[in-house]
Amino acid sequence: MNLILTLASRNLFHDRVRLIATVVGIVFSIVLVTVQLGVFLSFERMVTTMIDHAQADFWIVPAETKSFEESSLLAGRERLQALSVDGVTAAIPVVVGYASWRKPNGGASTPVLVVGAPTTAPGLQPWNVVEGSPDDLSMPDGVAIDRSYFEQLGIAQIRGRAEINNQKARVVAVTNGIRSFTTTPHVFASIERARAYLGVPPNRANYYIVRIAPNANAAVVRSRLAAGLSDAEVLTSDEFRHRTRVFWLFDTGAGAALLGSAILGIIVGTIIVAQTLYSSTKDHLKEFATLRAIGSSCRYILKVILAQALISAVVGFAIAAAIDLALVRMTSDAALPIVMTPELTVGLFGLTVVMCAIAAISAIRVVTRIDPVLVFAQ
Amino acid sequence: MKNIMIEATEIAMTLGEGAARVEALKGINLSLAGGELTLLMGPSGSGKTTLLSVLGCMLSPTSGTVQIRGRSTTGLNAEQLAEVRRDNVGFVFQSYHLFPTLTAAENVRLSLDVRGERSSRARVKAETALATVGLSHKANAFPRALSGGEQQRVAVARAIVGDASVILADEPTAALDSENGHAVMTVLAEIAKDAARAMFIVTHDPRIMPFADRILRIEDGRIVNDQRRGANLSAVRTLKYAS
Numbered sequence: 001m002n003l004i005l006t007l008a009s010r011n012l013f014h015d016r017v018r019l020i021a022t023v024v025g026i027v028f029s030i031v032l033v034t035v036q037l038g039v040f041l042s043f044e045r046m047v048t049t050m051i052d053h054a055q056a057d058f059w060i061v062p063a064e065t066k067s068f069e070e071s072s073l074l075a076g077r078e079r080l081q082a083l084s085v086d087g088v089t090a091a092i093p094v095v096v097g098y099a100s101w102r103k104p105n106g107g108a109s110t111p112v113l114v115v116g117a118p119t120t121a122p123g124l125q126p127w128n129v130v131e132g133s134p135d136d137l138s139m140p141d142g143v144a145i146d147r148s149y150f151e152q153l154g155i156a157q158i159r160g161r162a163e164i165n166n167q168k169a170r171v172v173a174v175t176n177g178i179r180s181f182t183t184t185p186h187v188f189a190s191i192e193r194a195r196a197y198l199g200v201p202p203n204r205a206n207y208y209i210v211r212i213a214p215n216a217n218a219a220v221v222r223s224r225l226a227a228g229l230s231d232a233e234v235l236t237s238d239e240f241r242h243r244t245r246v247f248w249l250f251d252t253g254a255g256a257a258l259l260g261s262a263i264l265g266i267i268v269g270t271i272i273v274a275q276t277l278y279s280s281t282k283d284h285l286k287e288f289a290t291l292r293a294i295g296s297s298c299r300y301i302l303k304v305i306l307a308q309a310l311i312s313a314v315v316g317f318a319i320a321a322a323i324d325l326a327l328v329r330m331t332s333d334a335a336l337p338i339v340m341t342p343e344l345t346v347g348l349f350g351l352t353v354v355m356c357a358i359a360a361i362s363a364i365r366v367v368t369r370i371d372p373v374l375v376f377a378q
Numbered sequence: 379m380k381n382i383m384i385e386a387t388e389i390a391m392t393l394g395e396g397a398a399r400v401e402a403l404k405g406i407n408l409s410l411a412g413g414e415l416t417l418l419m420g421p422s423g424s425g426k427t428t429l430l431s432v433l434g435c436m437l438s439p440t441s442g443t444v445q446i447r448g449r450s451t452t453g454l455n456a457e458q459l460a461e462v463r464r465d466n467v468g469f470v471f472q473s474y475h476l477f478p479t480l481t482a483a484e485n486v487r488l489s490l491d492v493r494g495e496r497s498s499r500a501r502v503k504a505e506t507a508l509a510t511v512g513l514s515h516k517a518n519a520f521p522r523a524l525s526g527g528e529q530q531r532v533a534v535a536r537a538i539v540g541d542a543s544v545i546l547a548d549e550p551t552a553a554l555d556s557e558n559g560h561a562v563m564t565v566l567a568e569i570a571k572d573a574a575r576a577m578f579i580v581t582h583d584p585r586i587m588p589f590a591d592r593i594l595r596i597e598d599g600r601i602v603n604d605q606r607r608g609a610n611l612s613a614v615r616t617l618k619y620a621s
Contacts, residue, residue: 003496294488297457297460371436372460373437376548
């Protein structure tokens with residue numbers, strides 16, 4: 001093995017207390033960053049889950065709509081205007097709104113987000129249905145909820161009954177894994193029932209999901225759609241996703257808080273690693289002076305310091321990654337699970353290396369100023 | 379004709395500023411030849427270590443020039459001076475300054491590693507250097523498992539492994555008992571016979587004197603006496619290293 005690596009690793013492992021302090025600093029930092037970024041990613045995915053599962057070429061949305069959950073009603077004429085454009089094959093209404101869910105056995109009401117769409121058109125249907133079927137939403141008072149919300153909504157099983165805004169509701173379909181990023185459960189219903197629950201007049205909707213013919217020119221269709229609309233916008237799914245993410249992640253401050261915590265984790269980790277590397281270097285100052293005296297270049301000594309930082313990074317990251325994996329598994333069924341992607345893993349390793357390299361700067365400043373004459377001091 | 383390895387001309391060195399200003403060296407002229415073991419003796423504060431630092435290119439003199447194998451070190455920056463040390467100078471320190479986390483062989487090999495020599499040949503050279511100081515059997519021992527004398531011999535091996543043309547030693551026996559001191563000096567004296575290498579030892583220890591080819595005395599930053607083996611040195615040669 002290269003003597004630089006040998007010297008660096010033995011310097012590190014020689015002082016185990018300091019090594020533990022360094023590794024704990026890195027692990028603390030990386031786990032904190034992973035949790036924050038993992039939740040951020042999870043949040044980013046969950047806020048667009050409805051848009052992701054809608055079969056839309058375009059969305060007609062009220063002007064200045066900020067997110068899927070927060071929108072006003074369209075005027076109602078947009079559907080016919082859309083259908084009059086060449087290439088448009090369908091304009092499917094979607095109704096979204098908050099309502100009050102009253103449990104069947106009494107008790108406090110729970111807010112829910114009602115999502116309504118026609119059961120006969122492939123626009124926005126519940127997915128991952130594990131009991132019943134999406135078609136069952138056409139049954140009287142039929143709604144679909146996720147089984148993870150049974151307890152919160154006071155439902156024991158399919159066919160359970162409740163009230164939404166003082167109107168009857170009956171669970172006719174159960175989904176698995178459609179969780180809200182807030183504490184407000186999603187409730188799927190037919191467009192008619194959703195309008196009734198939310199008090200939306202017939203022929204009005206929050207959105208129209210536009211589908212176009214396979215051979216239609218999307219850009220031309222979009223342009224013609226937009227030209228005919230007032231007080232409404234035409235968005236692609238990507239644009240709607242982006243707008244929803246920006247609103248929830250940054251306009252509300254939630255994402256900024258997560259990123260802020262992640263940055264704080266990086267700073268704290270960097271300081272801890274810098275402090276331990278600095279004190280380690282100070283303790284080995286005579287050895288570095290000896291290296292300088294026997295003719296080593298500054299670059300050689302820098303390599304030793306950086307190798308120490310990188311070995312710390314690898315050891316710390318390995319432990320942090322194991323803890324992160326455990327956290328990912330533990331939170332897989334949580335409302336906001338921690339998401340770990342290969343890209344995030346690679347990015348975190350890079351971040352760990354950069355963090356440790358930056359942390360080495362204070363130690364490097366010490367050794368670059370070292371005076372080889374120090375070897376003569378007793 | 380003697381092979382001059384290092385030549386210092388009119389070396390002056392001022393340390394500190396203001397009231398703390400000290401003229402540590404005052405017009406030193408000195409040549410060290412290959413195959414010669416030179417001692418520098420003098421009282422504390424006389425400038426011994428400062429002169430060693432200047433000859434070893436660790437300190438640049440305030441005035442005067444140092445030439446190592448004909449190459450002037452005047453005007454060289456810290457990195458260039460390190461390069462001169464790397465290629466020409468081997469050091470032996472009073473406190474050995476071995477790396478506690480490296481084995482004896484690795485400590486010796488370090489001197490080659492800083493020069494970029496990392497092949498199997500470097501291992502062979504390190505083994506040879508350890509054999510020269512009689513420590514082949516301790517190649518894999520860490521410094522804590524070696525006696526003081528053995529540690530100093532490892533330091534000597536580290537100094538010679540790169541074929542340095544000048545070996546500078548600072549009180550190499552000061553931390554050793556008589557037996558170990560004698561062993562280290564025997565090794566150094568043997569190495570000093572190499573005509574391609576000059577050896578310069580700073581010491582307080584009179585027991586070293588019998589090993590010297592030349593003894594310099596320094597006082598107040600000036601060399602006040604220069605004795606060579608022969609008539610002048612015969613008196614001190616009668617001193618025996620206590621054992």
